[in-house]
Amino acid sequence: MTRPLALTMGEPAGIGPDLLLALYAQREARGLPPFVVFGHGGFLKARAQRLGLDIAIATVDADNALDVFAQALPVVSIDGTVEDTPGAPDQHAAPVVINAITQAVEATMTGHCRAVVTAPIHKGALYHAGFKHPGHTEFLAELCAMGGTPKLPVMMLAHDDLRTVPLTIHVPIKDVPGLINRKLILETLKVMSHDLRQRFHIAAPRIAVAGLNPHAGEGGTIGREDVEIIGPAIADAQAEGIDAIGPLPGDTLFYPPHWRQYDAVLAMYHDQALIPIKTVAFDAGVNITLGLPIVRTSPDHGTAFDLAGTGKASPSSFAAAIAMADQMTAPKP
Numbered sequence: 001m002t003r004p005l006a007l008t009m010g011e012p013a014g015i016g017p018d019l020l021l022a023l024y025a026q027r028e029a030r031g032l033p034p035f036v037v038f039g040h041g042g043f044l045k046a047r048a049q050r051l052g053l054d055i056a057i058a059t060v061d062a063d064n065a066l067d068v069f070a071q072a073l074p075v076v077s078i079d080g081t082v083e084d085t086p087g088a089p090d091q092h093a094a095p096v097v098i099n100a101i102t103q104a105v106e107a108t109m110t111g112h113c114r115a116v117v118t119a120p121i122h123k124g125a126l127y128h129a130g131f132k133h134p135g136h137t138e139f140l141a142e143l144c145a146m147g148g149t150p151k152l153p154v155m156m157l158a159h160d161d162l163r164t165v166p167l168t169i170h171v172p173i174k175d176v177p178g179l180i181n182r183k184l185i186l187e188t189l190k191v192m193s194h195d196l197r198q199r200f201h202i203a204a205p206r207i208a209v210a211g212l213n214p215h216a217g218e219g220g221t222i223g224r225e226d227v228e229i230i231g232p233a234i235a236d237a238q239a240e241g242i243d244a245i246g247p248l249p250g251d252t253l254f255y256p257p258h259w260r261q262y263d264a265v266l267a268m269y270h271d272q273a274l275i276p277i278k279t280v281a282f283d284a285g286v287n288i289t290l291g292l293p294i295v296r297t298s299p300d301h302g303t304a305f306d307l308a309g310t311g312k313a314s315p316s317s318f319a320a321a322i323a324m325a326d327q328m329t330a331p332k333p
């Protein structure tokens with residue numbers, strides 16, 4: 001029998017807990033693989049009750065999850081204080097939120113679970129509690145390094161054949177130009193090219209690189225980064241055998257006949273990469289971290305405080321994240 005996926009509870013005041021509870025209730029209808037939740041058992045019981053979900057919750061070790069999955073939602077319970085206050089984040093819950101991620105990664109790195117699927121965290125609440133990482137992406141790279149030097153983690157948003165990667169992630173837009181350099185572009189393209197083959201089974205991936213400036217700098221007349229940094233970095237990548245092309249104007253790159261020529265797009269900043277996916281597939285997009293020794297996926301949405309505890313949030317993107325993690329780690333027949 002296969003091992004379970006490790007789901008993290010995410011921000012308790014958000015919709016993450018609602019969705020994983022709903023997906024457990026819908027597991028058969030949706031054909032979901034077995035999973036175990038790393039989170040706070042008492043809180044999850046309270047949230048299930050609030051949502052009117054009649055499901056049993058069993059406290060387990062990751063190794064026992066499969067034994068109970070058919071009868072109860074298996075939870076590796078993390079000690080700490082977590083109140084059921086939808087829409088109102090409480091920084092006292094932060095240690096549980098962070099430990100849930102840490103333990104889920106450990107269980108996956110040590111082979112007890114197959115992959116990690118994270119529920120959304122509220123970055124502001126964690127920063128106030130001292131969390132030092134911009135988001136899961138960088139934290140996961142540190143956890144997977146197990147005390148060594150973290151490898152470059154790469155965020156990808158994916159839906160069907162549309163896959164986009166932000167070169168810079170959670171940084172102020174005013175800092176973006178200064179963070180773009182040849183080495184970062186080359187290293188990101190290497191990770192993309194490797195993982196498109198390894199995780200997505202694309203034999204010869206083609207990658208489009210978006211420019212930073214309008215019209216990719218219009219030959220250097222509207223900003224110099226495209227000609228002085230991005231173009232040379234693409235040449236570096238081509239010299240290493242990576243099929244990358246660009247810089248291409250970001251505004252027309254996402255016209256379907258254009259992006260469909262490529263297996264992925266490397267964008268220069270967060271919104272340039274995420275807007276296309278969230279516009280066409282907010283309900284089905286998946287966030288996947290490339291460059292890790294394990295598979296990690298996540299829904300493309302955030303904590304949606306306005307919907308937490310109401311039962312109105314759509315579980316579709318979370319289900320797509322589970323399906324992608326399952327597909328990428330399914331035992332070979």
Ligand SMILES: NC(=O)c1ccc[n+]([C@@H]2O[C@H](COP(=O)([O-])OP(=O)(O)OC[C@H]3O[C@@H](n4cnc5c(N)ncnc54)[C@H](O)[C@@H]3O)[C@@H](O)[C@H]2O)c1
Nearest residue numbers: 119120121122123124298300301302303304306307313314
């Ligand atoms: N993977 C992650 O941990 C992750 C991802 C994205 C955002 N976030 C965090 O989430 C917080 C809120 O971010 P935001 O407001 O920009 O984005 P959001 O995705 O939480 O919400 C944006 C809008 O979409 C709606 N929405 C979101 N998910 C929905 C769903 N499943 N069904 C129906 N409607 C849904 C919300 O109600 C809201 O109107 C921030 O702290 C951000 O950092 C975390």
Ligand SMILES: N[C@H](C(=O)O)[C@H](O)COP(=O)(O)O
Nearest residue numbers: 135136137138287298300301
């Ligand atoms: N910008 C990401 C998104 O909207 O999906 C997000 O905040 C998640 O980041 P991490 O996976 O690094 O937490």
